[in-house]
Amino acid sequence: MVGVFCQREDGITLYPKDFERLFSPEKERILQEIETGKKSVTFGSWDWEVFDVTEGVGDGEIYKLLIFVPLNREMTHIYSMIIHELKNPIAAIRAMVQVMETSILEGTLARDKLLQYSSLILEEIDRMNRLLSSIIKLAKPRTKFQYRFDLVEEVKKAMGTWSEEFRARGIKMVLVSNVEKVFFLGNPDEIHQIINNLLRNSREALEGVKKPRVEVNLWDKGSEILLTVKDNGRGIPPDVLQKIKTSFYSSKPHGLGLGLFVVKSIVRRYRGTISINSEPGKGCEVVVRFPKR
Numbered sequence: 354m355v356g357v358f359c360q361r362e363d364g365i366t367l368y369p370k371d372f373e374r375l376f377s378p379e380k381e382r383i384l385q386e387i388e389t390g391k392k393s394v395t396f397g398s399w400d401w402e403v404f405d406v407t408e409g410v411g412d413g414e415i416y417k418l419l420i421f422v423p424l425n426r427e428m429t430h431i432y433s434m435i436i437h438e439l440k441n442p443i444a445a446i447r448a449m450v451q452v453m454e455t456s457i458l459e460g461t462l463a464r465d466k467l468l469q470y471s472s473l474i475l476e477e478i479d480r481m482n483r484l485l486s487s488i489i490k491l492a493k494p495r496t497k498f499q500y501r502f503d504l505v506e507e508v509k510k511a512m513g514t515w516s517e518e519f520r521a522r523g524i525k526m527v528l529v530s531n532v533e534k535v536f537f538l539g540n541p542d543e544i545h546q547i548i549n550n551l552l553r554n555s556r557e558a559l560e561g562v563k564k565p566r567v568e569v570n571l572w573d574k575g576s577e578i579l580l581t582v583k584d585n586g587r588g589i590p591p592d593v594l595q596k597i598k599t600s601f602y603s604s605k606p607h608g609l610g611l612g613l614f615v616v617k618s619i620v621r622r623y624r625g626t627i628s629i630n631s632e633p634g635k636g637c638e639v640v641v642r643f644p645k646r
Contacts (some may be wrong), residue, residue, distance in 0.1 A: 361416065493644070508544065529571075627642075
């Protein structure tokens, strides 16, 4: 949403209406801040970048014309992290190639060193591929076509993609639901993304755990649908849990923190909420609540 403030001889025009609702209660404070030279202001729980185009209006009837564009600090932070994450493997690959080049010219590159450097370069390339795959998910446009589908069936399908791997790792996975069917307005692919990301996190948390188990719960609560993914893995320390609840954080050595962000983004699009409960040694539970659609 872009907001426009237009002051004319006959009064003030604010549009669109949503912007007017946010802007009007704090009009004097906002205009005063802009007069002092501020290029961004905060109101209505949004941060706005301000463009003063008064000089270019030209008809003499308009005293002031301001355009407000919402600043998405969350995405700005993500883009900065993406750039940082890409620079690291690129720098590592460049350094290793330079060492290999020097060693080849000097005739000192042994076969075992060549294999070692090649393996490290491939690891860095894989790291970039994981990052780029996550970026594609973030850049994927919001689904335009939605329809009613059985949420229970789609959750089962998503779990099915992990059944063989979980079985091979000795992980018991169960689905508990209070209904056989519950119809939901949305896109099944997005539900798959949620389940896939949460089950992937559970799988990694269960490494080395005796009798590993993942329980997926789907409950029809009447006015809302409750989806939980719970494991008996290592759990998450309080300080790490607090960081994970931010938009872009991973506790894994090569993690990018994008998987959970993708889940949060999808849940928000459906006007839902997500919470994470965990204690070290007691596993982790992710709770997603969707309003009935």
